[in-house]
Amino acid sequence: MSNLANVWKPIVVLGLICISITSALAVTNSMTAPVIAAANEQAANEARYELMPQAGGFTQVAYNGEGVTEIYSANSGEGVIITCTAKGYGGDIVVLVALDSDGMIQRIKIQEQSETVGIGTKIEDESFWGSFSGLPAQPLTVDDINAISGATISSKAVTKAVNYALDAFDVIS
Numbered sequence: 703m704s705n706l707a708n709v710w711k712p713i714v715v716l717g718l719i720c721i722s723i724t725s726a727l728a729v730t731n732s733m734t735a736p737v738i739a740a741a742n743e744q745a746a747n748e749a750r751y752e753l754m755p756q757a758g759g760f761t762q763v764a765y766n767g768e769g770v771t772e773i774y775s776a777n778s779g780e781g782v783i784i785t786c787t788a789k790g791y792g793g794d795i796v797v798l799v800a801l802d803s804d805g806m807i808q809r810i811k812i813q814e815q816s817e818t819v820g821i822g823t824k825i826e827d828e829s830f831w832g833s834f835s836g837l838p839a840q841p842l843t844v845d846d847i848n849a850i851s852g853a854t855i856s857s858k859a860v861t862k863a864v865n866y867a868l869d870a871f872d873v874i875s
């Protein structure tokens with residue numbers, strides 16, 4: 703009887719500890735999830751206003767296409783901001799593409815990336831993303847931009863994300 707108690711007692715204690723910790727994590731998650739969601743929404747809004755400061759607000763446009771996560775139309779009629787995702791060397795790259803009402807690329811912004819530090823992260827340099835500004839809404843290749851030497855996969859991923867935005871613009875306009 704003593705050996706059976708020695709076996710079950712640690713199992714029950716560990717089970718209760720696991721249940722307690724899981725409950726605490728669930729409560730913490732339920733309390734912090736709305737705060738995190740609000741912070742993410744605020745950061746996304748700030749990024750949209752950075753790309754189109756005179757927008758006067760944004761209205762979400764319904765669209766379901768490859769690589770496109772969301773589309774927002776500027777209330778001023780200035781254009782649209784399309785959020786796209788493409789697979790880079792280190793993971794997904796999230797790109798915001800601002801297009802004017804005529805379909806010209808006004809600017810892009812790298813929202814998220816996990817590329818190799820010092821090489822792939824150069825996609826966040828203005829010398830790279832600035833080369834997209836002023837390009838028309840037609841399919842792009844890395845030859846159309848200032849691609850980063852040694853970071854071809856990252857450059858192609860950003861170009862692919864921008865092309866997703868251009869395809870979406872053709873559909874919604």
